[in-house]
Amino acid sequence: MGVPELIYRILCVYKQGDKGSTGITIVFTTRSKNDILVRAENLLRSLSQRTFPRFVMIRVTFLGTSASQPTLRRNVSAIAIQRNGDSFLFDCGEGTQRQMMRYGTGFGCDGIYVTHLHADHCLGISGLLRTMGLQGRTAAMNIYGPEKSQMILDQIVELGVGRVPFPVFVHELKSGDRVDHDGYHIEAFSVEHGLPALGYALLEEERPGRFDVALAHKMGIPEGPLFSALHSGNPVEIDGRWIRPEEIVGPARPGRKLVYTGDTRPNEVVKTMAKGASLLIHEATFAEEEKTRAKETRHSTAREAAIVARDAGVSELLLTHISSRYSDNPSGLLNEAQSIFPKVAVARDGQVFEISHEDNEQ
Numbered sequence: 001m002g003v004p005e006l007i008y009r010i011l012c013v014y015k016q017g018d019k020g021s022t023g024i025t026i027v028f029t030t031r032s033k034n035d036i037l038v039r040a041e042n043l044l045r046s047l048s049q050r051t052f053p054r055f056v057m058i059r060v061t062f063l064g065t066s067a068s069q070p071t072l073r074r075n076v077s078a079i080a081i082q083r084n085g086d087s088f089l090f091d092c093g094e095g096t097q098r099q100m101m102r103y104g105t106g107f108g109c110d111g112i113y114v115t116h117l118h119a120d121h122c123l124g125i126s127g128l129l130r131t132m133g134l135q136g137r138t139a140a141m142n143i144y145g146p147e148k149s150q151m152i153l154d155q156i157v158e159l160g161v162g163r164v165p166f167p168v169f170v171h172e173l174k175s176g177d178r179v180d181h182d183g184y185h186i187e188a189f190s191v192e193h194g195l196p197a198l199g200y201a202l203l204e205e206e207r208p209g210r211f212d213v214a215l216a217h218k219m220g221i222p223e224g225p226l227f228s229a230l231h232s233g234n235p236v237e238i239d240g241r242w243i244r245p246e247e248i249v250g251p252a253r254p255g256r257k258l259v260y261t262g263d264t265r266p267n268e269v270v271k272t273m274a275k276g277a278s279l280l281i282h283e284a285t286f287a288e289e290e291k292t293r294a295k296e297t298r299h300s301t302a303r304e305a306a307i308v309a310r311d312a313g314v315s316e317l318l319l320t321h322i323s324s325r326y327s328d329n330p331s332g333l334l335n336e337a338q339s340i341f342p343k344v345a346v347a348r349d350g351q352v353f354e355i356s357h358e359d360n361e362q
């Protein structure tokens with residue numbers, strides 16, 4: 001095995017077994033090639049023998065938090081979600097591609113989930129696809145939108161003279177439809193915005209129960225692959241005796257849930273979807289002083305969003321889609337929301353939010 005292949009394999013194993021660390025450094029000095037190979041093989045072996053299944057972070061990057069029009073501080077709607085090598089967007093307003101460069105999300109985006117067809121949520125798709133083409137992308141792109149969005153999304157994809165040099169598939173979703181991914185799915189749900197509009201929830205599969213390390217030691221199970229096998233639900237044999245996973249591992253624990261509303265009046269569907277969510281991203285276009293306007297334009301106030309979060313029992317609430325009048329100073333929105341639900345913040349462009357497990361365990 002040559003050095004480049006070894007390094008590739010180490011990085012693959014490291015990525016799968018990573019427990020929250022962010023990188024690995026392989027230092028090449030003047031050592032002989034053989035010395036490097038031995039050290040790399042040892043590293044590969046130790047990483048392969050990690051005890052537990054992988055720890056996966058969900059990273060949310062706010063690319064645009066302004067309602068309807070950009071301001072100096074805020075671009076229009078887009079959120080990048082990254083999970084275990086997958087990367088996709090919720091909404092893609094004009095200028096999203098530049099925000100992706102600015103905030104380092106990269107262009108390895110697998111899909112775009114559009115909540116509705118107001119221009120501030122979808123006009124950025126056209127330019128983004130062309131830049132991806134210029135950068136040599138060949139992988140297909142999937143774009144999802146609400147009912148009756150196919151024609152306009154197709155037009156946005158086709159806009160301009162040059163063609164997009166990779167396949168682009170547009171899919172219409174109905175409330176309750178789900179798109180499956182490895183270890184999680186994205187579920188669409190109807191929201192209330194005066195036109196076909198969806199919110200999206202990322203729902204993870206259950207993860208294995210808590211592993212009783214002390215008991216495992218007592219039973220003479222050596223750390224390493226056998227721990228991993230038991231934690232993944234497989235029986236193992238020690239000195240002729242079979243040990244079942246339920247002897248060592250507790251009941252399965254729920255996965256994480258992330259809910260994004262897009263533009264909407266506060267409503268019961270959102271409350272139901274957001275029950276127990278790790279993070280609710282709710283639009284909060286207006287303050288209470290404009291609650292009549294919020295009703296007329298089918299948006300929410302910060303206070304209304306906070307009531308949804310409180311009733312749904314979410315862990316954290318982030319407010320986005322902020323009207324330009326509060327762009328520089330959203331403290332009024334924050335105060336109104338905080339009086340109802342304390343674990344709230346007003347999102348800002350470039351903000352990164354990482355969702356770990358409630359118990360901070362793998």
Ligand SMILES: [Zn+2]
Pocket residue numbers: 067068077118120121263321
């Ligand atoms: Zn909007």
Ligand SMILES: [Zn+2]
Pocket residue numbers: 116118193263
């Ligand atoms: Zn809208």
